[in-house]
Amino acid sequence: MREYFLRRLLQSLLVLFLVSLVTFALIHSAPGGPVRIYLTPGLSQEAAKVQAHNLGLDQPIPIQYVRWLGDLLQGNFGYTFKNHIPVAKILWPTVGNTLILMGVAWFLSLIIAIPWGIYNSTREYCLSDQTAAVISYLGFAMPTFWFGILLQELFSLKLNWLPLSDMYTMGQARNILNLLPHLVLPVTVLTLGFLAAYVKYSRSSMLEVLFQDYIRTARAKGMPERRVVFRHALRNALIPIITVLGLDLPILVGGAALTESVFNWPGMGRLFVEMAMAREYSVLMAITLLTAVIVILGNFLADILYAIVDPRVQLAGRGGRSV
Amino acid sequence: MSGIPLGESPLAGNSLGGGNPGPESAPQVVSLGRMAWRRFLRNPFAVAGLIVLLFFVIAALFARFIAPFNPARIDLLAANLPLGSGAHILGTDELGRDIFSRLLYSSQVSLLVGFSVAFVSVFIGTLIGAVSGYFGGLIDTFFMRMVDVFNSVPLLFLNILMLAIFGSSFVLLICILAFTSWMGVARLVRGTFLQLRETQYVEAAKALGTSNWRIITYHMIRNATAPIIVNATLMIGGAILSEAALSFLGLGIQPPQTSWGQMLSNAQQYMLTDPLQAVYPGLCILVVVLAVNFIGDGIQSAIDPRRKVRRPRRRLGR
Numbered sequence: 001m002r003e004y005f006l007r008r009l010l011q012s013l014l015v016l017f018l019v020s021l022v023t024f025a026l027i028h029s030a031p032g033g034p035v036r037i038y039l040t041p042g043l044s045q046e047a048a049k050v051q052a053h054n055l056g057l058d059q060p061i062p063i064q065y066v067r068w069l070g071d072l073l074q075g076n077f078g079y080t081f082k083n084h085i086p087v088a089k090i091l092w093p094t095v096g097n098t099l100i101l102m103g104v105a106w107f108l109s110l111i112i113a114i115p116w117g118i119y120n121s122t123r124e125y126c127l128s129d130q131t132a133a134v135i136s137y138l139g140f141a142m143p144t145f146w147f148g149i150l151l152q153e154l155f156s157l158k159l160n161w162l163p164l165s166d167m168y169t170m171g172q173a174r175n176i177l178n179l180l181p182h183l184v185l186p187v188t189v190l191t192l193g194f195l196a197a198y199v200k201y202s203r204s205s206m207l208e209v210l211f212q213d214y215i216r217t218a219r220a221k222g223m224p225e226r227r228v229v230f231r232h233a234l235r236n237a238l239i240p241i242i243t244v245l246g247l248d249l250p251i252l253v254g255g256a257a258l259t260e261s262v263f264n265w266p267g268m269g270r271l272f273v274e275m276a277m278a279r280e281y282s283v284l285m286a287i288t289l290l291t292a293v294i295v296i297l298g299n300f301l302a303d304i305l306y307a308i309v310d311p312r313v314q315l316a317g318r319g320g321r322s323v
Numbered sequence: 324m325s326g327i328p329l330g331e332s333p334l335a336g337n338s339l340g341g342g343n344p345g346p347e348s349a350p351q352v353v354s355l356g357r358m359a360w361r362r363f364l365r366n367p368f369a370v371a372g373l374i375v376l377l378f379f380v381i382a383a384l385f386a387r388f389i390a391p392f393n394p395a396r397i398d399l400l401a402a403n404l405p406l407g408s409g410a411h412i413l414g415t416d417e418l419g420r421d422i423f424s425r426l427l428y429s430s431q432v433s434l435l436v437g438f439s440v441a442f443v444s445v446f447i448g449t450l451i452g453a454v455s456g457y458f459g460g461l462i463d464t465f466f467m468r469m470v471d472v473f474n475s476v477p478l479l480f481l482n483i484l485m486l487a488i489f490g491s492s493f494v495l496l497i498c499i500l501a502f503t504s505w506m507g508v509a510r511l512v513r514g515t516f517l518q519l520r521e522t523q524y525v526e527a528a529k530a531l532g533t534s535n536w537r538i539i540t541y542h543m544i545r546n547a548t549a550p551i552i553v554n555a556t557l558m559i560g561g562a563i564l565s566e567a568a569l570s571f572l573g574l575g576i577q578p579p580q581t582s583w584g585q586m587l588s589n590a591q592q593y594m595l596t597d598p599l600q601a602v603y604p605g606l607c608i609l610v611v612v613l614a615v616n617f618i619g620d621g622i623q624s625a626i627d628p629r630r631k632v633r634r635p636r637r638r639l640g641r
Contacts, residue, residue, distance in 0.1 A: 011468075011471075014468065015468060015471045015472055015475060016475075018468060018469075018471075018472045019472050019475055019476065022472060026484065026485075026488060029488065137613060137616065138609075138613075140560075140612075140616060141560065141564075141609055141612035141613040141616055142605075142608075142609050142612075143564055143567050143568065143571075143584075143587075143605055143608050143609070145568065145571050145587065146587055146601070146604075146605030146608065146609070147605075149587065149590070149591050149594065149601045149605070150601065150602070150605070152594065153594050153598045153601065157594060157595055157598065158598070257477075257479050257480070257483070257572075258479070258568055258571070258572070261571075261572060262591070269479075272480060272483060273483060273572050273574075276483045276484065276486070276487035276574060277487075277573065277574070279487055281487075281488070284483075284484050284487060287480065288476055288480060288481075288484060291476060291477055291480060292475045292476050295474075295475040295476070295477075296475050299475070
């Protein structure tokens with residue numbers, strides 16, 4: 001176990017290093033490059049030169065890379081081009097807002113999807129199973145932002161039941177009562193997306209197990225069906241489900257860019273889109289790296305978790321997923 | 324492919340270098356491709372998907388002749404016309420542009436992006452996967468870490484980032500989308516190649532002195548085509564959705580060119596006065612992507628009949 005843990009850890013660090021390298025290369029291929037990101041705008045050429053020197057931007061590129069990485073590790077993400085605001089200052093609040101939105105949607109879809117998937121696996125092709133199939137087809141084929149717009153048109157413009165957009169109503173106290181109605185529509189959109197994948201996944205994961213020999217044995221010795229499903233099958237079926245949840249962790253941070261844009265939710269995804277329009281590379285780089293860290297961490301945790309619940313993985317060389 | 328009850332004929336065909344049994348086969352022998360095609364035709368969803376897709380392809384190809392108006396023509400005197408206003412079948416937008424014509428021309432963009440992204444990324448993915456799986460070792464490690472790197476940034480972010488840096492044009496959009504979606508195919512092909520590498524016909528080819536390149540492109544890729552085709556089909560839908568999303572955010576297709584995603588972002592601004600405007604483009608995207616996904620699933624179950632074999636067993640179990 002220790003060896004597997006270390007190997008996966010090193011692998012994750014390597015990938016993280018490569019991501020930072022690619023991100024850095026992208027900054028440097030951007031028009032204007034890092035000089036545009038870090039220098040105070042509107043300086044004379046002389047002064048700009050001095051500041052570039054002070055910031056180390058006249059150094060060779062490898063040295064710049066090391067310094068940039070060092071800065072990042074200390075939490076210095078650089079400054080915005082416009083207004084020269086520290087990136088960290090605009091970034092961190094949006095991370096929290098995204099987590100609220102995604103956390104609620106994710107939790108909701110899990111407590112609906114997993115029991116539903118289990119139910120469907122025991123009654124294949126029943127009405128509920130067909131409904132789930134329709135939902136997952138729609139969820140995979142429907143543009144989420146379109147669904148969001150339709151919900152806005154129906155529930156806020158036509159019926160006037162729910163607020164159109166934003167996280168809080170302006171001029172009112174920023175408490176949970178203000179937040180909840182704003183959450184309903186974006187959470188609905190996101191939940192449909194998650195649901196589409198998770199119902200299908202937990203169903204097929206259960207089916208995979210339900211037709212194995214030990215389940216047949218359990219049935220053959222007269223065990224009640226309920227016990228077969230929940231005691232014997234579910235345990236093994238949950239393993240791949242847990243892994244997928246770990247792999248989906250990144251979606252919690254990065255997956256909502258469209259929904260956030262539609263509903264004007266002040267989260268990280270919307271910030272990313274806005275900053276892309278404004279060509280604020282320093283913010284883009286910071287968010288890219290931040291999501292990469294979370295994704296790699298999620299993958300790492302998923303693999304370790306998998307190896308703990310299914311010890312065969314450790315013996316099979318590298319983690320099962322990458323094969 | 325082992326589940327297909329055809330005896331030795333697919334393998335025999337391959338070891339002779341003939342691939343799937345072609346015209347030289349005895350008349351009774353049905354080729355793998357034809358069997359799959361028959362199974363495909365028995366799947367109503369897949370056939371419906373194919374018909375719908377063909378319908379859109381024809382609409383896109385002949386948009387110039389079908390469209391009653393120039394999609395970019397601004398006519399402020401005929402702005403905001405409702406549904407069913409004479410020649411403007413679906414009405415006009417706030418600038419008086421004909422919505423039906425814009426939908427038609429947008430289908431060109433969506434389908435072109437969908438097909439070319441799928442083609443290019445499948446090409447890249449197959450090449451990388453094949454080389455990794457065949458040679459293994461350092462090459463494999465290098466490419467698989469590259470896959471990890473690409474997979475560790477949300478795709479939408481990566482696309483937005485690259486569009487922000489390199490600007491957006493139609494060709495660039497296709498390149499960027501293709502460049503960021505080859506990983507799935509690469510993994511898939513690599514997995515198949517890892518298995519195939521150990522087979523006897525590859526060993527035989529090597530013993531005969533066949534070059535690596537020829538073994539990969541001539542002998543092994545044939546045996547990976549089925550999953551590649553399925554993946555490519557599903558990728559068309561993904562690319563159409565990505566294009567719509569990026570154009571909706573204002574980073575993809577730029578005016579005067581038009582696309583469904585762009586139309587939606589326009590419609591969102593006027594949803595108070597003209598809510599129907601947002602319905603059509605989204606519906607088009609949904610229908611096309613559904614059609615493509617149905618086709619993909621149809622091909623999947625047509626070439627991988629294992630599920631068909633398993634189903635009756637399940638019913639007996641009940």
